[in-house]
Amino acid sequence: MSFHFRFRGLAGRSLRMLAGLVLLLLPLTGFAQKHTISGYVRDAQTGENLIGVAILNSVTGQGTATNAYGFYSLTLPKDSVKLVLSYVGYERKTFSAYLDKDVQQNLLLTPFTTALQEVEIVNTREEDVRESTRMSTINMSVAQIKSVPALFGEVDVLKTLQLLPGVQSGGEGSSGLYVRGGGPDQNLILLDGVPVYNASHLFGFFSVFTAEALNNVELVKGGFPARYGGRLSSVLDISMKEGNMNEVDGEGSIGLIASRLTVGGPIKKDVSSFIFSGRRTYIDVLARPFMNKEDGVAGYYFYDLNGKLNWKVSDKDRLYLSAYTGYDEFYADVDRSGDKREKSTAGLGWGNLTSAFRWNRIINQRLFLNTHLTYTKYQFDISSEEESVFQDRDVRYKLKYLSNIRDLSAKVDFDFIPNPNHYIRFGGQYVHHQFQPGALQVQDNSEGSAEDLQVNTQKTVAQEVGLYLEDDLRLSDRVKVNVGVRANSFLVNRETYSSIEPRASVRFIATEKLSLKASYTHMTQFIHLLTNSGIGLPTDLWVPSTEKIKPQRSRQVALGATRTIAGDKLEISLEGYYKTMRNLIEYKEGASFIGISNSWDTKVTTGKGDAYGVELFLHKKTGRTNGWIGYTLAWSNRQFAELNDGREFPYRYDRRHDFEVVVIHQLKPNLSLSATWVYGTGNAVTLPEARYVLGEAWEGGYGGTQTYNDYGDRNGYRMASYHRADISLSHTKKKRWGEVVNNLSFYNAYNRKNPYFIYVQAGRNEGDPPRFRQISLFPILPSISKTFKF
Structure with a gap:
């Protein structure tokens, strides 16, 4: 349900509601003869906090x-206590005491010391999945x-998450996430609590996250707690490591296309620490010797830098300061001399x-408090x-196009x-958004005089406020619920959008081995990703409501x-879900970001969508052999009044x-073998059903022709199914200073020619009909890498 208020009215009302609910919960603290251990x-070994x-x-x-x-807190009756601590990859620990005061x-947990023990228990969090109220949530x-x-050989968080039910990739090699029928803009990706607006390198083939610098990865596909807001389909919450408090340690890797290094250690033992991580590709360096220098220099690279102090x-x-920066760059420089000098650069x-x-x-x-000040920018x-x-004439042409989004929160x-x-959580957030969907600058003196053109350099500023309250409460030994509410307001120009979002999840233990769960969530998203490409080009634009x-x-x-x-x-x-979506946007037929005649919001149309399906997840988490099997049966549809004649069509x-x-x-x-196999129904595509050639010819000349394609229903055809197998063998060798892992x-592995895209090719001979041709991207690709730890 949604309501419209003035900006101040919503904030004031939400604060009064939040304060009232907190006051109602305060009497819960008054228990005689009970004390708290926290x-x-x-x-x-490292002093890292464990989540x-x-x-x-x-x-x-x-x-x-x-x-x-x-942080943990447990309030218990005055008596003897025996705490048992369990965590993946760590030895079980017990702590006993007589609790007669706060x-x-x-508490410290010790990691398992042998590689075999680690692999036997490598898994998601050890908390019994039957006990938790949260559903559609996976910790990796x-x-x-x-x-x-x-x-x-590039370890990739997002590609691993694509191997889970309900999560799909956008295409061959892509690191994009499409969760339960949603688009890539509907994923809230957080790195240490800061939104990351583009999590991909090289048009989506790699993600921006360096695994060695990460501490915890959690994906929420549904049943969203009230503390999360701003996206429709998923939350990917990633936490960085904090740095070793006791001694300097590190980990690095050398691969075919990139190398990375992570180093952490104490600044002052048991008081402060640091961690630094860096990665860079060297595709440009490796390719340069094979280039013809007379034709100029061209290349591509990306890098990532992470840092954290605590x-x-x-x-x-406790104080923390963390930062991340990453960048992709294509460049080309040509400089030819002679009778006519030509110089060009592109980036x-x-x-x-x-x-x-x-x-x-x-x-x-x-009562535990966390305060966060964050800044994020994508451009x-x-x-x-x-x-x-040439001779005495100097002709110059310059073009610059810039788009960005900035948040201060x-x-x-x-x-x-x-x-x-x-377990009660409550709080609030304020975000100052600044959007610049596209600024174009052109300079051209080819007509004899310098002409400058600037288009759409105006920035849009928006304010967003969110307040939330949730409680994870146990009603009985069998029933546990998580209930919450989130209030949001978004002010842009002279328009204010508001929403009240109820959230609820319930867990019922039917038997000792079986639990049943259900959830309901209402989500609002005030920003949009404007895209006309299926491969995650960086020209996709973030725009506000x-x-x-x-929204x-x-x-x-x-x-x-x-x-x-x-x-x-x-x-x-086994989970089943049904999701409805409103106010989705798509480009109108023939429109794109590069046009300069109109504002972006005149080039789009709005519509609706739905998604539903069933997910099965079988997970073996112990033993020398572990892993999982996932299966998803799903449908996802879209409907726009100005597309496909207003008829519903399958989402891409x-x-x-x-x-x-x-x-x-x-x-x-010291030797492990891993393998994956994936299968997926082919992506939906729009293909022409007929081709017309219009033109005019006359005696002794030819007037020219124009070819037109007559397209069928939007996304009315399917590419071939996608499937492939990947295999990895890793050998660990101990050294006096640490260890080396060769991979x-x-x-x-079996060289499947999976479809990347389809195009129309004209017939070889006159009169032959055109044919559809499939482009495949990756054949079998072997790779080697060397990882070292110290």
Whole structure:
């Protein structure tokens, strides 16, 4: 449901509502003869805070888990307690005490020491999936991401997530995410809490995330808690490592197209630390010796830089400063001399810059505060310059095109844990958006006088406010619910859009092995991605809702069941979902971003969509052989009044069947083999059904012709199905200073010619009909890489 208020009215009303609900919950803290044990859970070797550690008091059966910053709080009756801590890749730990007063206790977990032990337990978080109220949520360990075969040996977070049910790739090699029928703009991608607007390098073949610098990866496909807002389809929440508090360590890799290095260590032991990570391709360097220098120089490269500092100010206060920057650049320079000198340069670049300052404070043992100040920027630019000197005439032509989006944000989050039956979160966020959808500058003196043209250099500023309240509460031993509400307001120019978004999830334990879950979410998205390409070109434009373009809105309902089998060694889940979407945008027929005659919002049309399907996930998380099988049966449709004659049509990435198999096998303690196999129904495409040649000829001459294609229904045809297998073999060798991992991998191991796109080719002879031709991108691709740790 949606309401329209004045900006101040919504903010004031939301604050009063939030304050009232918090006051109603405060009496929950008043329990006689109960005390709280709280603190941080950290890695015993590095001092890193651990996210999602399951903590159970075996005396009462009550428990909790550490939050996104490693903090836990458990309020229990005055009595003996025995805490059991469980976490993936770490030894189980117990802590016993007599709780007769409030206790602040930091706890340390020790990683498993052998490679075999690590692989046996590599998995998502160990918290029992039957117990959690959250559904459609998957935590991926970084160790597991590294074990999956990768394109050109480049470990990629987003490509690993594509191997999960409900998540699709945009095409061959693409790192884009299409979650439950949504588009790439409907994914909220957060790096240390900061939005990343373009998470791809090389037109989507690689993602911007360096696995060695990451601590935690969580994907939410539905059942969104109220603390998340601003997107319709998914949230990808990625946390960076904090740096080793005890000693300097590092990890690096040398591959065929890129190398990377991550180094971390203490600035002051047990007080402050740092981590720095960098990656760069050297495609341009390797190709340069093979280029004809007389024709000029051309190349492409990308790089990523991550950095983070953290400082324990006191037992209750901790400060963090993190930043990321990455950039892609194509360039070409030509300089020919002779009777006529010609000089030309061209460039295409795009990249992200994010930064965050975070302050954590334990206000008391039941109340935790996180304050976030963030800045993010994404931009791309195109440049072209030509100069021709002949005799006494100097002709110059310059073109520059720039587009960007910038956000400055302040956010406050509270975690309030009055007792084991309630986990309350509340807070708010303010975002200052600045959009520049496209600024074009042209200089041309070819007509004898210099002429400058500037188009659409005006910036659009928008203000966004969000407030939320949620409670994860246990109603009984069998029933647990998460209920929440989010209030949003978006002010752009003279228009204000507002929404109240209810969220709810429920878990019911039917038997010891089986739990049933359901969720309902209402989401609003105030920004749009304007695209007319299916391959993730950087020319896609981020634009705000305006007086003409309303915010996107969606509702999603999901039902699911989770069961453990084979002595809890296997987890199987089945989920069904139905999602409706309104106010989606697409370019009108024939329109594109490069036109300069009209504003972008005159070139688009709005419509609606729906998506529904069933997802099956079978996961084996222990033993020398582990992995998962995923299957998705799904439908995704769109309908626009000005497209396809107003008739409903399949979304470009509507994929009826999607099947994934991932197997990781430990042959020896130092030798592992992994393999993946994927199958997907072909993407929907629009193809011409007839071709007309119009022209006029006369005796002794020819008037010329024009060819027209008559297209059928939008996305009325299917490419061939997509399938491939990838294989990876890794050998670990111990050294006195650390270890070296040698990896050999094969992408598309059986050389499947998968479709990348289809084009129409004219007949070879006059009168022959045209034919459709398929372009395939990657044959079998072997690669080697060497990773070292110290």
